[in-house]
Amino acid sequence: MALPGTSSGLHIAHIAAEMAPVAKVGGLADVISGLGKALQKKGHLVEIILPKYDCMQVDQVSNLKVLDVLVQSYFEGNMFNNKIWTGTVEGLPVYFIEPEHPAKFFWRAQYYGEHDDFKRFSYFSRAALELLYQSGKKVDIIHCHDWQTAFVAPLYWDVYANLGFNSARICFTCHNFEYQGSAPARDLAWCGLDVEHLDRPDRMRDNSHGRINVVKGAVVYSNIVTTVSPTYALEVRSEGGRGLQDTLKVHSRKFLGILNGIDTDTWNPSTDRYLKVQYNANDLQGKAANKAALRKQLNLASAYPSQPLVGCITRLVPQKGVHLIRHAIYKTAELGGQFVLLGSSPVPDIQREFEGIAEYFQNNNNIRLLLKYDDALSHCIYAASDMFIVPSIFEPCGLTQMIAMRYGSVPIVRKTGGLNDSVFDFDDEAIPMEVRNGFTFVKADEQGLSGAMERAFNCYTRKPEVWKQLVQKDMRIDFSWDTSASQYEDIYQKAAARARAAA
Template sequence: MNVLQVSAEIFPLLKTGGLADIAGALPSALQSVGCQVRVVLPGFPAILADLTDSWVLAELTAPWGERLQVRQGRLRTLELDAYVIDLPHLYERPGSPYEDAWRQPYADNHRRFALLGWVAAQLAHGLDPHWQPQVVHSHDWHAGLTSAYMAFMPHRSPRVATVFTVHNLAYQGVFSPACFYELGLPHAAFAVNGVEFYGQVSFMKAGLYYADHITTVSPTYAREIQTPEQGCGFDGLLRTRSGALSGILNAVDDAVWNPATDPYVTDTYDVDHLGGKARCKASLQQELGLSVQSETPLFGIVSRLTGQKGLHLVLGALDFVLSRGGQLVLLGTGEAHLESIFKAKAAQYPQAVSVRIGYDEAYAHRVFAATDVTLVPSQFEPCGLTQMYGLKYGSLPLVHRVGGLADTVVDCSLENLAEGRANGFVFDDFNQPALERAMARAFALYARKTEWKKVRACGMRQDLGWQSAARQYVTLYQHLYA
């Protein structure tokens, strides 16, 4: 089956979060179960730099009149066939893919990502005479207009099926109504039954309304987003589309996240030979100026620093962690006030708290390898990859019971310990006392070395690979295309 994947970023070429990890791993997983996958991406410099043997497939005029080229070639690093939108005016900029150096969204983001969906629709309708997708699979709001453009194109035979995956419903791609007139969609699309969202244009809603099928990145999140609490204003629409909505749990790329082969860690190790993990911990403690103590539980955070991630709860509970003799290592970037407070805590407790502001892929691997507990106390979490990385690296996840966190982490309750199912720590109420009770369980288990090792081994042996998810996607594609 021919599958065209549409996304704004792709690991390892361009990454701001978990979306890139999935976009980078899913094509290979699908190909392993018989699909032929190509990707369409914006022409960000890092992506164009990796595109080899490329040529101009087509020269087109965007709906608002700009000329662009669609280049076809092969992404060298991923060994993946790709179409890349070559329009430097839109994509060759400083800052992140979405924001400038001052963390302000680019004023023309509606054009930059409408073009991604528009080009994908052209490819779905025969732009490449030598390759025709049967399924177009678009990811998150940046690619949300793909199925809208396809819905208003002349129908062709055979029909091309559309799948839209929600990675985080809170990021909705909302723009002023004036932007609609640049998108090239018919007036009928600006309606409640269309892209209109409280008087504005929502790219996320376009995907939710027009796609043949909606997937989310965990089964629990698929249920949660149909409620007012987590539906972000779309719960009514999602309930009406519940028959075309399902959750497929994300997975981890073992070629990238594997402590036995990881080139970034101080010492490699596996579930049966854990000496390397102890050396990773001691090495990171020493490098960061923390007290080098094997008996001290080391907590780790690798996260965007936002309110969603529950980091204000961690700040409130930090004195509890330190009073018990614990340590904290943090890597992340985000809201300025959270960055500032965490940096102040590191300055106040230099032997127990280390904070690195920014994004550093190699350092993230080292944090998972060194830490004993991975903190993911998110208020909501569509899937979460961080807790999966923690499981892979023997850093027991401590999580709030939501979304994919609920689907992957089993609390160290007595019954779960007795059944050999426990792999971490889970709390239900989103508040500081509940977090501290889970932390207390982590300290208690850490003091019982035999049980800690059993729980850690359970987590490290958990199957978090892509084969199951890939088979579920193929089954869905075949159903839609039948």
């Protein structure tokens, strides 16, 4: 184990827009706390910097207090005060930045989706770096995530390094290349970046339109660039890169894919307080009790304990294969199973469509659609379900298939991105039996999904003993952050060593 402050114990600061459970929209939040905790366990000093959102779950922060300092940061030609709050989330020290800016950037009752998101997060990126700079901390690694904090990379090297704040190295992780953060070039100046210097094809100008692209800027300016699975890292070098493929090819020497882990403290059926009954791989009776409890809670038919229950927990956005999720509902009904969907959509048309499906099935006691975000209920669905559907069109990593397996729910997924790196087809004789853990399909069409579902239902109903062994095997797979955190540790150490050598 490395000790903080020793040559191998690193000081790592994550600057991010989300962190579970205090400010969570999706997988990014899980990564910040899961990876942060794993690195802390390895002996590194890990700190997190987040915006202080009005809508965050303050009850998830211990010892939340305002620090007796005001950090001033630059924006649109003026200096603004920022209140700095500190607290502990999941054992990790967190700094929350509350800007004293008339636009009330983080008093919007939601995390994203505001007309001025580009402004809000470029402000935050600048203020977060200013906090590190003014604190005099000797940080080794500044790790920023997704477009919201991608501004950190060019700001660090073009602004702060010139002030002598240059001992750290920048790691940027793109959790999804669909969201790249683009704006007219002049908007870069708001946070103090030099528009003329950066609005160039080899720096921040988008590869296909005249605007600037913040994720591109982070790819160009960071010392390390990662994405969240090896397969997705390959996919984004071609059309999956959404226009950034050539940039990623140019910078391929510093780019790699590391599969996310899951937080095995949060996601642990043997200690999970949200469950009716805790259970483990040796006690599937406990799992059955959770299935019975959920059926009761949702008013689902419960005459046949062995009637298979299919779960799906997702943001309802095109990436997740919404037409295939819809198909899975009808297919489950046809195959005689039960289906529970927990999902909400930021896209009004999709939300309306699923409200229509929910209404259609409201008197059917085998199908339930819960169109909301509900963390507690998500735990109960993982525990209660026998199978879990993830039919994504693309999926950078995906956490739900791993969480599902940990709770003994067998995944049925499309072979793409991180799903391809974590789910291996039960019937594929080309791979060793011990790693086969779910059902996969390749083509993003109804036929492909139906085939995988039929094979899963067949195995479940005709070979209960085989199914039971599959469930137990899935529950015992190590999806902890341990291995992936070691990979991050390795690339951080190498970058920090190069920084020391350069100094």
